[in-house]
Amino acid sequence: MLAVIEWDKIGELLYVAPLAGLAVSITYALMIVGWSRANEARGAGAGGSAVAYSLLGALATIGFVGVVVFGITVIINK
Amino acid sequence: VSSDIVLYIVVATALAFDFTNGFHDTANAIATSISTRAMSPRAAVLMSAVLNFAGAFISLEVAATVAKGIIEADAVTPTIVFGGLIGAIAWNLATWWFGLPSSSSHALIGGMIGSAFVAKGADVIQGDGVVEKVVLPALIAPTLAFIVAGISILVAYRVVGRQRPGVVNRGYRLGQIITGSLFSLAHGTNDAQKTMGIITLALIAHGDIAANDFHVPTWVVVCSASAISLGTYSGGWRIIRTMGSRIIKMDPAQGFSAQGSGAAIVLTASHLGFPLSTTHVISGGVMGAGAAKRLSAVRWGVAGNIALAWLLTLPCSAVIGGTAYALTQVFGDDAVGVVLVALLVIGLIAAAFGSRVRRGPAITAPAEAT
Numbered sequence: 169m170l171a172v173i174e175w176d177k178i179g180e181l182l183y184v185a186p187l188a189g190l191a192v193s194i195t196y197a198l199m200i201v202g203w204s205r206a207n208e209a210r211g212a213g214a215g216g217s218a219v220a221y222s223l224l225g226a227l228a229t230i231g232f233v234g235v236v237v238f239g240i241t242v243i244i245n246k
Numbered sequence: 247v248s249s250d251i252v253l254y255i256v257v258a259t260a261l262a263f264d265f266t267n268g269f270h271d272t273a274n275a276i277a278t279s280i281s282t283r284a285m286s287p288r289a290a291v292l293m294s295a296v297l298n299f300a301g302a303f304i305s306l307e308v309a310a311t312v313a314k315g316i317i318e319a320d321a322v323t324p325t326i327v328f329g330g331l332i333g334a335i336a337w338n339l340a341t342w343w344f345g346l347p348s349s350s351s352h353a354l355i356g357g358m359i360g361s362a363f364v365a366k367g368a369d370v371i372q373g374d375g376v377v378e379k380v381v382l383p384a385l386i387a388p389t390l391a392f393i394v395a396g397i398s399i400l401v402a403y404r405v406v407g408r409q410r411p412g413v414v415n416r417g418y419r420l421g422q423i424i425t426g427s428l429f430s431l432a433h434g435t436n437d438a439q440k441t442m443g444i445i446t447l448a449l450i451a452h453g454d455i456a457a458n459d460f461h462v463p464t465w466v467v468v469c470s471a472s473a474i475s476l477g478t479y480s481g482g483w484r485i486i487r488t489m490g491s492r493i494i495k496m497d498p499a500q501g502f503s504a505q506g507s508g509a510a511i512v513l514t515a516s517h518l519g520f521p522l523s524t525t526h527v528i529s530g531g532v533m534g535a536g537a538a539k540r541l542s543a544v545r546w547g548v549a550g551n552i553a554l555a556w557l558l559t560l561p562c563s564a565v566i567g568g569t570a571y572a573l574t575q576v577f578g579d580d581a582v583g584v585v586l587v588a589l590l591v592i593g594l595i596a597a598a599f600g601s602r603v604r605r606g607p608a609i610t611a612p613a614e615a616t
Contacts, residue, residue, distance in 0.1 A: 173378045186393070245305070
């Protein structure tokens with residue numbers, strides 16, 4: 169009975185799913201940090217920091233949006 | 247005429263199951279969002295209902311796979327499907343009554359197994375399919391979600407730890423709306439199609455659609471989408487309350503970690519062709535997000551009740567499904583048995599649950615301290 173179970177898929181799931189979950193969590197946390205620090209830096213007149221944190225926020229946003237788009241693609245192609 | 251009546255009843259029962267599926271699984275997508283006040287209860291169920299409706303139109307691939315690999319396809323008759331649906335509906339209502347999240351898909355599979363077993367014997371049940379599609383996913387989904395959500399919340403606290411709480415909470419609340427929307431869309435795509443598949447199987451068995459020309463008629467798609475979204479909009483508040491505030495007292499970061507990592511796991515698994523129950527994933531995620539912060543933050547008694555419900559889903563829905571099928575046969579092979587069982591079930595539901603389908607949305611109150 170156990171021979172017909174697709175163990176390779178399960179094995180793949182056990183490392184891909186955690187990576188995807190952590191990707192969501194990390195990109196979103198970095199997004200919050202990036203944009204909120206950029207806001208603070210702009211308020212404090214620290215132009216360089218504001219640009220750097222905005223860049224971090226933008227990159228994290230792109231990463232998070234990418235994950236969401238991947239999710240929608242999976243739903244559509246199901 | 248007799249087979250026409252059975253077909254009408256099977257279609258109506260399938261839509262009733264779809265409705266219970268909607269209100270039973272609403273919690274998966276929105277309980278954490280409501281609990282952390284990311285959305286108002288009414289706005290959350292409305293959003294989830296609309297996305298469930300939209301999701302039902304996205305794809306029809308899953309519809310062709312209902313019960314595939316679990317029961318011999320040739321053995322399925324409309325009356326077996328009817329028995330299976332009764333088993334699933336009864337289990338959904340029972341778990342909703344006790345506020346316990348459990349898998350509607352596993353209830354449907356259990357009901358079908360019980361009904362088919364009584365009708366045709368054990369030979370038509372494919373044991374390896376049950377292990378692969380029910381037992382293994384039920385073990386993997388909550389465990390994986392527990393670990394991933396736990397690690398996610400620790401990482402999140404580490405990264406955003408020095409930010410102002412107001413900014414962080416606002417950010418995570420917004421994120422919960424996005425992940426909740428993904429959950430709702432995925433649920434509509436996946437679960438509404440099970441009903442479409444059931445109705446289409448009944449139409450094939452009745453001779454309305456050729457067996458070698460499997461397609462889902464438009465009216466079936468519209469009816470299934472409407473039933474699941476109406477069920478979602480009615481809100482299974484008891485389960486939402488359990489998921490949102492009785493397992494752990496959740497902050498927005500925990501809610502996002504549970505839901506975000508849960509959505510990632512569900513969609514990755516779906517992409518790999520190994521679908522997992524959204525109920526199992528989100529429940530495991532909520533427990534993981536709570537336990538990572540503090541083990542005692544999780545109300546393990548509630549978690550134990552939920553695990554017990556998962557354990558009982560397959561056997562209980564199978565017993566009810568088998569009993570329903572057996573009752574239909576007491577009156578012979580024609581429609582009389584199906585009509586009487588349908589009336590009996592409607593009467594029981596009206597008596598037991600009629601006045602309690604909608605409970606007040608008092609679900610944003612903080613959980614008891616643990």
